[in-house]
Amino acid sequence: xxxxxxxxxxxxxxxxxxxxxxxxxxxxxxxxxxxxxxxxxxxxxxxxxxxxxxxxxxxxxxxxxxxxxxxxxxxxxxxxxxxxxxxxxxxxxxxxxxxxxxxxxxxxxxxxxxxxxxxxxxxxxxxxxxxxxxxxxxxxxxxxxxxxxxxxxxxxxxxxxxxxxxxxxxxxxxxxxxxxxxxxxxxxxxxxxxxxxxxxxxxxxxxxxxxxxxxxxxxxx
Amino acid sequence: xxxxxxxxxxxxxxxxxxxxxxxxxxxxxxxxxxxxxxxxxxxxxxxxxxxxxxxxxxxxxxxxxxxxxxxxxxxxxxxxxxxxxxxxxxxxxxxxxxxxxxxxxxxxxxxxxxxxxxxxxxxxxxxxxxxxxxxxxxxxxxxxxxxxxxxxxxxxxxxxxxxxxxxxxxxxxxxxxxxxxxxxxxxxxxxxxxxxxxxxxxxxxxxxxxxxxxxxxxxxxxxxxxxxxxxxxxxxxxxxxxxxxxxxxxxxxxxxxxxxxxxxxxxxxxxxxxxxxxxxxxxxxxxxxxxxxxxxxxxxxxx
Numbered sequence: 001x002x003x004x005x006x007x008x009x010x011x012x013x014x015x016x017x018x019x020x021x022x023x024x025x026x027x028x029x030x031x032x033x034x035x036x037x038x039x040x041x042x043x044x045x046x047x048x049x050x051x052x053x054x055x056x057x058x059x060x061x062x063x064x065x066x067x068x069x070x071x072x073x074x075x076x077x078x079x080x081x082x083x084x085x086x087x088x089x090x091x092x093x094x095x096x097x098x099x100x101x102x103x104x105x106x107x108x109x110x111x112x113x114x115x116x117x118x119x120x121x122x123x124x125x126x127x128x129x130x131x132x133x134x135x136x137x138x139x140x141x142x143x144x145x146x147x148x149x150x151x152x153x154x155x156x157x158x159x160x161x162x163x164x165x166x167x168x169x170x171x172x173x174x175x176x177x178x179x180x181x182x183x184x185x186x187x188x189x190x191x192x193x194x195x196x197x198x199x200x201x202x203x204x205x206x207x208x209x210x211x212x213x214x215x216x217x218x219x220x221x
Numbered sequence: 222x223x224x225x226x227x228x229x230x231x232x233x234x235x236x237x238x239x240x241x242x243x244x245x246x247x248x249x250x251x252x253x254x255x256x257x258x259x260x261x262x263x264x265x266x267x268x269x270x271x272x273x274x275x276x277x278x279x280x281x282x283x284x285x286x287x288x289x290x291x292x293x294x295x296x297x298x299x300x301x302x303x304x305x306x307x308x309x310x311x312x313x314x315x316x317x318x319x320x321x322x323x324x325x326x327x328x329x330x331x332x333x334x335x336x337x338x339x340x341x342x343x344x345x346x347x348x349x350x351x352x353x354x355x356x357x358x359x360x361x362x363x364x365x366x367x368x369x370x371x372x373x374x375x376x377x378x379x380x381x382x383x384x385x386x387x388x389x390x391x392x393x394x395x396x397x398x399x400x401x402x403x404x405x406x407x408x409x410x411x412x413x414x415x416x417x418x419x420x421x422x423x424x425x426x427x428x429x430x431x432x433x434x435x436x437x438x439x440x441x442x443x444x445x446x447x448x449x450x451x452x453x454x455x456x457x458x459x460x461x462x463x464x465x466x467x468x469x470x471x472x473x474x475x476x477x478x479x480x481x482x483x484x485x486x487x488x489x490x491x492x493x494x495x496x497x498x499x500x501x502x503x504x505x506x507x508x509x510x511x512x513x514x515x516x517x518x519x520x521x522x523x524x
Contacts, residue, residue, distance in 0.1 A: 001274070035272020045271035085272030088257055090308055090334035189373050206384065207340035211333050213373075 002026070006080045007056045009073075013137050016109070018049070019059045019073055021082060026057060028087035030094065030117035031212070034059075035085035038072035047186075047212070048087065049112035049141075051119025057084075060109040060140055091212035093117040093184040094124060101181045105195055107132040107168055110187025110214050111140055118148070125149060127176050132168025132191065136160045169194050177202060186212040230489060230505060233443040240444035240506040240515070242463045247294040247500060250287065251468035251482050252315070254279050254306040259334050262369045264397070266432035266483065266510075269304045275435070276304070276470055276485060281311045283476040285318055287469050290496045292322060300326040302468075302482055307334035313341045320348035328395065331356040331381035332374050339384070346389050353391035355427065356382045360397065361410035383418030393425035404428065430517060432510050435486035441512040448515070449506075461514050463504040467496060483510040 007020040019036075028034075028048055034057070035043040050058040063070045076082065094102045094117050104114045104126045111131055118125075125148055132154040133139050145151050154168040164171055168191055175183075183199055185192045192211050199209055233239055255278040258269035268275060288299060299319045306312050306327055319325050329335050331354070335342070345352050356378050359366045363375035370378075386392045394411070398404070408426050415422050433439050449458060458464070462481040470479045470491075477491050478499035484490040487508055492499035506515065 033271070035270075043270070043272055085257075085274065088272060088308060088310070090259065090337050092337075193373065206336075207343065210337045212337075213333065 002084045002086070003081050004057070004084050006076045006078050006082060008078055009076055011074075012140060015063045016138060016140065017061055017063065017074055018140075019046075019061055019076070019082075020056045021059070021084065023050070023055055023057050026087060028052065028057075029089075029092060030120045031091040031113040032087035032089040032116075034087050036069060036073060037083040038069045040068065042068045043083075043085070044069040047089075047091075047109075047112040047116070047214075049115045049119075051116060053120065058112075058115075060112045060115075062109055089212075091184070091186065091210060093186075093210070094121065094126070094182075099180065101178070102126040103175055103181055103183045104129040105168065105183070105185045105187075105191075106130070107187030107191050108138070108214065109140070110212070111145070113186055113212065114184070115141055115144070118144070127181060128152070128174065130154065130168055130171050130174070132156065132171075132187070134158070136163070167191075169198070172198050175199070175202075177204065182208045182210060184210045184212075187214055189213045230507060233445055235443070235445075237443075238446040240446050240449040240511075242458065242461045242504045242506065244464055244467075244500050244502075244504065245459070246465050247291060247296050247467060247496060249298045249300055249466040250291045250296050250496070251300045251302060251466060252279050252284060252287070253468055253470045253482075253485065254301055254303040254309040254312060254315075255471070256304045257308045258303060258305040258330075259308060259332060260305065260330055260370050260374070264369060264431065264434075266429075266435065267302075267304065267485075268435045273304070276472060277474070278309045278311070279315065279469065279471055279476070281314050281318065283469070283471065284311075284315045287476070287478075287496065288319055288322055294496055294500065296323060298326065299323050300328075302328040305330055305332075305334050307338055313338060313345075316342075316345055316352065317348070320345055320350045320352060322350065324350045324353070326353045326355060328355045328357070330370065330374070331378040331385075332370075333377075336377065336381055339381075343388060351391060353393065354382075354385050355393045355395050356385075358382075358394045358396055358411070358414070361407060361414065379414055379418050383420055386418070386420045392420060393427060395427045395429060398428040398430050400430075430513055432483060432513065437509075439509050441509045442516075444506040444511060444515050453515070467492070467499055480504045483513075484508045 004021040011017045033045040033047045035045050037043040046059040049060050063074045093113050128150040129148045130152050134157040152171050153163045155163050156167050159165045185195050196209050253276050256267050256269040256273040256276045261270040366375040468479045468482050470485045477494055479485050480490040492502045
């Protein structure tokens with residue numbers, strides 16, 4: 001267990017915030033998560049959004065009603081202490097066999113592992129990145145993501161010029177297929193299940209579909 | 222949890238000699254991969270959850286050392302439990318080494334950690350020894366399974382079970398056993414799910430009673446030497462897991478040998494730093510989970 005100092009807490013909307021913790025000597029790969037603890041023994045895993053060369057650990061967190069950990073973290077101030085596990089995980093965007101290409105598909109704070117990858121490997125772009133949120137203001141780090149050559153944003157509850165209006169699954173037809181492409185899905189389980197089935201129905205081997213489901217801490221999506 | 226290390230440990234609360242097993246062989250060596258898990262099941266006997274490190278990740282270096290020592294003692298099989306073994310970052314390498322030596326069994330929830338690495342698992346079919354998976358499907362009712370394990374996880378585990386079987390691996394399932402259940406009827410309720418997954422309808426189903434959370438102290442009858450002789454035959458006593466197996470556990474940076482897969486929360490069952498040393502030690506049946514073996518013949522082993 002590590003005890004890390006809060007570097008900053010930056011609110012992007014009323015419910016979404018970026019928590020920055022000092023990194024110290026923490027080693028991680030893009031896609032890794034860390035269990036963060038509240039002042040009780042409760043903990044929740046959060047994906048690291050920082051690049052491997054940064055001095056801070058960044059986490060994108062949605063504050064949920066009655067969420068013990070997310071609400072406690074939202075109330076931290078710079079200089080406060082937060083207990084954290086060592087990084088761990090089973091989702092490694094872009095890590096598959098050397099020479100393969102990637103497609104990233106995320107909803108909500110599920111963009112965090114992909115931001116970590118892009119910040120760690122600025123020269124290695126995915127073939128396509130699809131990102132789905134409800135409202136434009138919830139699209140985290142949009143300017144940074146728009147540096148990706150093939151980036152598409154889906155807004156399910158708002159019409160904004162230049163972006164797709166509808167669920168992210170409405171953009172699946174844009175996905176490229178090739179034997180050397182691995183598909184990385186992160187976010188809500190409904191999106192991941194629908195997309196996995198769609199990919200398999202289009203001939204993608206299940207060994208090339210990689211999934212990371214984000215549940216809100218009360219177990220509801 | 223620390224239990225009484227004085228002479229009281231050798232006696233029950235009624236001052237009768239505590240029942241024991243004097244290990245006879247090392248047929249099966251279990252490895253605990255660590256209590257880090259992608260799921261957070263409220264009934265987990267290991268108390269596993271994301272980021273948990275009550276039991277730390279098994280390292281490849283430690284695994285190799287104990288596997289090599291186990292060969293000297295005639296081990297026939299290596300088995301792995303967690304946590305979720307596929308959360309351990311070195312697990313594929315550990316399996317790769319183990320399968321050169323002996324057949325292996327892996328207990329898994331068959332969700333994302335395994336699903337995401339299945340491309341790395343498939344080449345293990347070509348190793349000289351067989352790899353079997355035991356997938357947790359707690360209830361033959363997806364809703365009940367998902368209440369504890371999270372939405373959609375029954376369906377995922379079932380699909381992965383089917384894929385593992387179709388890829389040529391051996392498979393079985395583990396389920397929870399409810400008190401007073403009609404076991405045959407519960408087992409039969411899995412049939413339509415086995416059918417849909419394309420696995421044999423007579424798949425082995427391992428049943429586990431409620432083992433309670435680590436560190437808990439439920440009231441169970443104490444096992445005396447007399448009980449072991451009066452109520453159990455020699456053949457039944459031989460079937461206690463601590464008679465023929467051990468488990469490797471990593472705590473506080475130290476890897477050691479525990480008496481079985483169910484007692485890693487009590488220091489009295491830490492039998493030392495080598496298998497040779499551990500095999501010499503008598504296992505006193507003082508853990509509440511020992512009573513499950515005594516009363517119901519519970520076993521994590523598949524023979």
